[in-house]
Amino acid sequence: MKTEQYGTKELMRRFMPYFKKYKGTLFLDLFCASMTTVCELVLPLIMRYITNEGLRDLAALSIKTIAGLGFIYFLLRVIDCFASYYMAGMGHVMGAKIETDMRRDAYNHLQKLSNTYYNNTKVGQIMGRITNDLFDVTEFAHHCPEEFFIAGIKTVISFVILAQISLPLTLIVFVFVPIMAGVCMTLNFRMRSAFSKQRYQIGELNARIEDSLLGQKVVKAFTNEDMENRKFEVDNNKFLDIKRETYKYMALFQTTVKMFDGVMYLAVIVAGGFFMIKGLVAPGDLVAFMLYVTTLIATIRRIIEFAEQFQRGMTGIERFLQIMDADIDIFDEPEAVEMGTPEGEITFKDVSFEYPDDHNIVFTNLNLSIHKGEKLAIVGPSGGGKTTLCNLIPRFYDVTAGRITIDGQDIKSFTLKSLRRNIGIVQQDVYLFSGTVYENIAYGRPGATEEEVMDAAKKAGAHEFIMGLKDGYNTYVGERGVKLSGGQKQRISIARVFLKNPPIIILDEATSALDNESEFAVAKSLSRLSEGRTTLTIAHRLSSIKNSDRILVLTEEGIVEEGNHSELMELKGIYHKFYTTADLLK
Known part of the structure; x- marks a missing residue:
């Protein structure tokens, strides 16, 4: 399995085609996002107007004017509610659909990979990649375009409005934005690396648990429970150490954001107060300025808080691509x-x-x-x-x-x-799927009739013991056929080949788990089946x-x-x- 790091641009380039099927939903989601942004940005303008008019001529502020402004803001809030409902509902559904599409593609690709891939890759790692790792893609697919779109609108509009109020004060505030972005991006890369390690280790942990649980009979037979517990403890503590590293960078990230928040507010208070004393900024303008800066800081904080989700999503996409880029030999x-x-x-x-x-x-x-x-x-x-x-x-x-x-x-x-x-194959290591006896035999030829399935079981010498089971052909065999004996599982697997009825048959230790009586019965059946067929x-x-x-x-x-x-x-x-x-x- 490929484990190399993918660049952010490469990850986004490979991920973007999944939006194509849902571009209508995406565009409507972004339109709703623009509506919520407009609604949020109007409030400071209303407050600026009311404050400046009240300080200049309080009598000029009539009830009609206040009611009109209130009605406009009420309508905007109604629009905001409907837009937010769509974003929270259909936006998330779009993300879930993209996750589903990616999981389908990963599963289909896994079906095409050769034995070599599976010989060298732990099942726990594979399962982690197509389940847990893609959970975060739902949030990422929904919030990534939405959050960056909203942030872009708010930043541009806030800058334009603030520059009209006071260009010098705006430049003082905005000079901190690229510095904060640079520091946060550095921490982001470290967070992504930590998240990647975390995802890999949870895959290792899953593999350890799967290995131990599937081999629990061997563990108990050799009384090695304590050894398995120690092995698990090592992997579990390693996972804890990686999470510690992740949370360290998250803490640094959040602390950095708070520090820059404080610096930007301090700049507005000190520089804005100085400009107001000098008559360069009106009191209402300073109130609006502070509200817009609050909105801007909230936007930056939201993007930065989204950074954790962003890195989780990118890590999930990266591990998804490691499956998709595995060579089909x-x-x-x-x-x-x-x-x-x-x-x-x-x-x-x-x-x-x-x-x-x-x-x-x-x-x-x-x-x-x-x-x-x-x-x-x-x-x-x-x-x-x-x-x-x-x-x-x-x-x-x-x-x-x-x-x-x-x-x-x-x-x-x-x-x-x-x-x-x-080609029909009965392998040495018999594998039965979790389901009924009937379903496992019918797997040899989907769509076969009940009579054909039963006839195949009779030829394999399995019909008699199947009818003796509690629910006959509808008996649940358990995971990997755990509820059946080795000989019973072997005969069901042989019945699958009888049902398939291929011209070429490969029997890899096909009768190794049968007792003498069953082996004799199956040998006669195999002899009949092999007539005119290559075996x-x-x-x-x-x-x-x-x-x-x-x-x-x-x-x-x-x-x-x-x-x-x-x-x-x-x-x-x-x-x-x-x-x-x-x-x-x-």
Whole structure:
């Protein structure tokens, strides 16, 4: 995952397109913001008029004049209320929609990333990026254009009006604005860095919690609760230290703002009082000046207070972009076509492969032909590349060199979806989704009928135990199928492949968790399913592959033995040693 810092301009450039769908809402929101600003800026003018007229000729201020000014201000406040309602309501909804769009894009991009990405990225970090980190985007998307728009209007209009009242006094006040902005920007950058560290550490904390909770049975089995508590305490305290750093800069930020507030008020009191004594500023003008300065300072303070939210939003956008900029290693080639129903002839031609992250070499110039409808078994020591070889066929990884073909065509010439649609996989590490038994089997072919789902379960030898569950096919399996035994989960995963009914089947230790009776039943079903279909079986229990058409012995040196069970036993080589070793027969 990319972790480099993005510049503010780059972040805004990448973020702005998300406003395009909602530009109508945005423009109306900014119009309402301008209305509230106008309403706020009119009050000092009214007070200036009343004060100056009252000091010059109190009798000239009639009830009609005061009532007229009051009515105008009342109408402005009504407009202000409606505008504020829209800003608080629809403005936030717009922000929430942008957050939703970004989360959708991040999730869609995650679906396209290869196994390499997930092998090197903690799930807790990923979840933090698409959930917590985007929460602040709602506020950012709404308030960022709004706050800066309002601040711009108030600053410009305040400067124009104040300059007309007293240009020297205005320049004295405004000379502090760029100084304050410079100091605050420096603190802002430090706050952003602290927020970025904070977001990263909360991801680490989430990963620690997830790891510990998912492995809670192992923790309890080894009585390592105290060790897990200590690990959590380290990460938790590290998060606290980062928050301390964040709050230190926030405190400096707020203190700086208060200091400049005081300096600006002091300038108005001292310089304004001096100008009024000299007759350069009328009393009413000084009152209006003070009100506008109060408005200006409130605006600056609001922008500065928004700076925390701004930095949170920018950090969220940055971490979002780190997902979006993660390279898609496995993708459809420009000329990729849909694969029809293949015959199932698979060929490895001078295939070399090394993992892209650690460059661990698995194969070098591997050549292998798997015939149409052949039942091929692959055995060998752990780390020999059995699973990796099978993972190359559906392009979970791409070959480093050479090519893999199906029916003579390079698998890269097919779209990923159509390629994988024709390959059924039962993995060694069974994964069931949180839901019902029925939903997990139906996942093999969305839209399948209830009869088809039940038929698939029967073929996998799962129907009988499913009907024995409390709610049958509607039984909730729990997170990762925690409520089912290993054998039950395995049979449900096999049922998914039966339902998919693909022409190419990969069984990675598919029967490893089954008892002898279940294994025998499933073996018969697999035999029926494999008729006329290409089947690759990875197995350590060699008794389950005796009837395979061909058996390969795969080691770090490549394919070292090849033949059927009888031929390999006669060789008295590695396969013979595996088969006759008592530990491997158990």
